[in-house]
Amino acid sequence: MIPFEYLTPHTLDEAISLLDPEDPDIRPVGGGTAVMLMMKAGVLRPTRLVSLRRLEGRHGQIQIDQKGALRIGGMATLASLENSPLVRTGWPVLARTFRSLSNQRVRNVATIGGNLAHADPHMDMPPVLSALGATVIATGPSGSREIAVEDLCVGYYETVLERNELISEVVVPAMDGACAAYSKVTTRAAHDWPALGLAVSLRLEGQVIQEASVVLGAATDRPTRLAKAEAMLRGAAAEAGHLKQVGMAATDALDIVSDQHGSAGYKKHLLSIYLGRTVNAAINTSNKGADHDAH
Numbered sequence: 001m002i003p004f005e006y007l008t009p010h011t012l013d014e015a016i017s018l019l020d021p022e023d024p025d026i027r028p029v030g031g032g033t034a035v036m037l038m039m040k041a042g043v044l045r046p047t048r049l050v051s052l053r054r055l056e057g058r059h060g061q062i063q064i065d066q067k068g069a070l071r072i073g074g075m076a077t078l079a080s081l082e083n084s085p086l087v088r089t090g091w092p093v094l095a096r097t098f099r100s101l102s103n104q105r106v107r108n109v110a111t112i113g114g115n116l117a118h119a120d121p122h123m124d125m126p127p128v129l130s131a132l133g134a135t136v137i138a139t140g141p142s143g144s145r146e147i148a149v150e151d152l153c154v155g156y157y158e159t160v161l162e163r164n165e166l167i168s169e170v171v172v173p174a175m176d177g178a179c180a181a182y183s184k185v186t187t188r189a190a191h192d193w194p195a196l197g198l199a200v201s202l203r204l205e206g207q208v209i210q211e212a213s214v215v216l217g218a219a220t221d222r223p224t225r226l227a228k229a230e231a232m233l234r235g236a237a238a239e240a241g242h243l244k245q246v247g248m249a250a251t252d253a254l255d256i257v258s259d260q261h262g263s264a265g266y267k268k269h270l271l272s273i274y275l276g277r278t279v280n281a282a283i284n285t286s287n288k289g290a291d292h293d294a295h
């Protein structure tokens with residue numbers, strides 16, 4: 001292994017100043033779970049790693065702001081989110097999704113900032129957070145900007161972040177009566193990488209869907225909003241025949257790609273089935289409310 005510097009700044013400003021907008025071999029590290037795998041595989045040979053683990057504690061906090069939005073420090077671990085009473089009560093779909101992601105050892109150290117910045121199209125959180133309308137706060141030398149999670153990934157392992165910008169916060173709007181579900185379809189263990197990830201968030205009035213937000217993961221080169229399916233769901237009841245039609249139409253004009261988890265044809269088939277199942281799961285959770293699972 002080529003020797004590299006490992007720096008442990010204590011403030012966000014200091015961490016940002018140690019990054020270099022021109023140098024791809026200088027990288028921030030949150031939990032390091034993806035960075036270490038990339039180094040082992042030889043696809044990343046850093047000259048400097050800037051660890052975010054010693055940053056002030058406030059960068060790992062989970063709070064609710066005055067508007068009722070969930071504000072998550074970029075360095076909050078996935079385990080802290082999974083176990084947060086605030087998350088489990090107000091955003092149960094997030095708590096459930098965290099639990100299905102990888103294993104406890106990874107979740108104990110992986111951070112939400114590192115998770116969203118990694119931009120592997122198979123990640124579970126980007127579709128869910130996109131469907132909920134979440135944003136990230138990206139902080140760089142000249143200040144902070146807000147980016148919709150939906151606009152963060154622009155391709156395989158590629159984001160709109162500058163090399164000296166850090167995800168300092170993630171903001172998830174209040175559910176405010178919406179119901180949501182995420183289907184993680186795996187071909188091996190339940191917590192494995194998904195062959196298909198589908199997130200649905202709905203606003204209902206009686207039996208009728210008033211608003212629908214549907215985002216697909218693990219099938220295209222980035223999380224993809226299914227606008228046609230959303231339009232077909234709006235103003236309709238979740239009736240089996242209609243959901244089947246929406247599922248078939250959802251695959252239109254999508255550039256679904258094959259990978260080690262399944263062929264493009266298989267993923268298309270999964271999408272056509274899981275669209276209706278995920279809509280029904282979202283509606284069922286609206287009757288159940290908060291996430292009370294003991295684990």
Ligand SMILES: Cc1cc2nc3c(=O)[nH]c(=O)nc-3n(C[C@H](O)[C@H](O)[C@H](O)COP(=O)(O)OP(=O)(O)OC[C@H]3O[C@@H](n4cnc5c(N)ncnc54)[C@H](O)[C@@H]3O)c2cc1C
Nearest residue numbers: 030031032033034035102111113114115117123124166167
């Ligand atoms: C065995 C295993 C199984 C897994 N299974 C799944 C799975 O089923 N589903 C799933 O979604 N994921 C899965 N993962 C991926 C896991 O979710 C990610 O590795 C993890 O979330 C990355 O977070 P991290 O803090 O460790 O990031 P790091 O490894 O520290 O960093 C990842 C990337 O983000 C950059 N970065 C880190 N922090 C920031 C920041 N605050 N701002 C800007 N850039 C930053 C780094 O430079 C690097 O490019 C798995 C990982 C492992 C090791």
